[in-house]
Amino acid sequence: MLENNAKLLSVKAVNKSFGRRQVLFDVSFDIEPGRIVGLIGPNGAGKTTIMKSIAGLTGYQGSIEIDGQKVSKDHLAPLKKVGSLIETPGIYPYMSGFNNLKLYSQNTSAEDLGQIMEQTMVTDFANRKAKKYSLGMKQRLGVAIAMLDNPELVILDEPMNGLDPESVHSMRQVLRNLADQGASVLISSHILSELELVADDLVVVNHGHILFNGTKADFFASQAHGAEGSTVILKTSNDKKATSLLSALGFETTTTGDLRIITDSEHSLNKLLQQLVMNKIEIHEITEERQSLEDSFIELIKGGKE
Numbered sequence: 001m002l003e004n005n006a007k008l009l010s011v012k013a014v015n016k017s018f019g020r021r022q023v024l025f026d027v028s029f030d031i032e033p034g035r036i037v038g039l040i041g042p043n044g045a046g047k048t049t050i051m052k053s054i055a056g057l058t059g060y061q062g063s064i065e066i067d068g069q070k071v072s073k074d075h076l077a078p079l080k081k082v083g084s085l086i087e088t089p090g091i092y093p094y095m096s097g098f099n100n101l102k103l104y105s106q107n108t109s110a111e112d113l114g115q116i117m118e119q120t121m122v123t124d125f126a127n128r129k130a131k132k133y134s135l136g137m138k139q140r141l142g143v144a145i146a147m148l149d150n151p152e153l154v155i156l157d158e159p160m161n162g163l164d165p166e167s168v169h170s171m172r173q174v175l176r177n178l179a180d181q182g183a184s185v186l187i188s189s190h191i192l193s194e195l196e197l198v199a200d201d202l203v204v205v206n207h208g209h210i211l212f213n214g215t216k217a218d219f220f221a222s223q224a225h226g227a228e229g230s231t232v233i234l235k236t237s238n239d240k241k242a243t244s245l246l247s248a249l250g251f252e253t254t255t256t257g258d259l260r261i262i263t264d265s266e267h268s269l270n271k272l273l274q275q276l277v278m279n280k281i282e283i284h285e286i287t288e289e290r291q292s293l294e295d296s297f298i299e300l301i302k303g304g305k306e
């Protein structure tokens with residue numbers, strides 16, 4: 001059994017080359033039980049290679065441990081605790097979805113199997129041959145396969161790919177249920193908004209380097225209050241006076257349309273409000289324009305290593 005706060009998955013200093021081309025550079029991150037970790041990066045960043053290394057599908061240098069046991073291509077025993085959907089799910093096309101599930105299931109009761117099919121919304125088409133499935137149906141069946149036999153770690157490579165908005169919504173619910181039951185979930189995407197609502201933690205990767213590894217809240221905070229700061233939009237009793245006052249104090253202001261002020265640690269929102277009050281400028285409306293996670297991500301990727 002895992003102790004509290006133990007790491008279910010520990011990836012340490014993983015390097016990987018294909019021939020002479022290195023594609024992963026000192027990749028390290030951990031996953032605790034019950035957490036959903038979003039692995040995010042643009043196409044070719046190294047997400048699938050990281051997941052394949054964890055799932056024992058490709059060799060690597062460094063260390064990957066699941067529940068304290070090292071995983072490698074030659075030591076797959078820890079993978080009993082892992083359910084995965086990586087790249088094309090291994091679905092047999094001439095079998096029904098239900099029979100595919102039964103084939104992969106070693107120790108899932110009929111009742112649990114029924115529940116997994118309900119949760120992943122596979123039940124309605126479970127008796128049809130898999131070759132007739134759409135991409136979204138295959139994805140759902142692939143996730144159902146990954147959930148068989150009570151995995152402690154579920155690895156899903158781009159599981160939202162091909163899903164309609166309703167299915168994306170229920171997939172989030174499925175992942176949250178898994179985490180609530182104590183499983184750890186590693187899910188990848190190149191679209192941050194797919195992960196934004198579901199991930200607890202984020203690992204941002206680009207060109208095989210980890211650019212950020214921490215909670216989603218920390219990611220947002222580190223980006224929103226980074227060098228650019230956040231933008232405050234003000235409506236005051238005297239915008240002209242407010243602009244010249246704040247400019248004189250070193251605030252970056254723009255007045256095309258609304259009065260917009262960029263705040264940072266030195267020119268904080270608190271300082272801005274104090275100055276307006278001291279100078280008897282009434283504030284009629286104030287809104288903070290927060291950067292979306294997507295903007296933060298793009299900024300981080302642009303500033304990342306080549």
Ligand SMILES: Nc1ncnc2c1ncn2[C@@H]1O[C@H](COP(=O)(O)OP(=O)(O)OP(=O)(O)O)[C@@H](O)[C@H]1O
Pocket residue numbers: 018023041042043044045046047048049050190
């Ligand atoms: N079998 C392989 N042989 C050679 N190079 C490979 C192989 N698999 C992946 N690569 C290279 O490794 C790098 C990382 O690829 P990977 O598939 O891990 O990225 P990804 O982040 O999953 O991308 P995507 O979002 O497009 O799936 C890429 O430059 C890719 O071309």
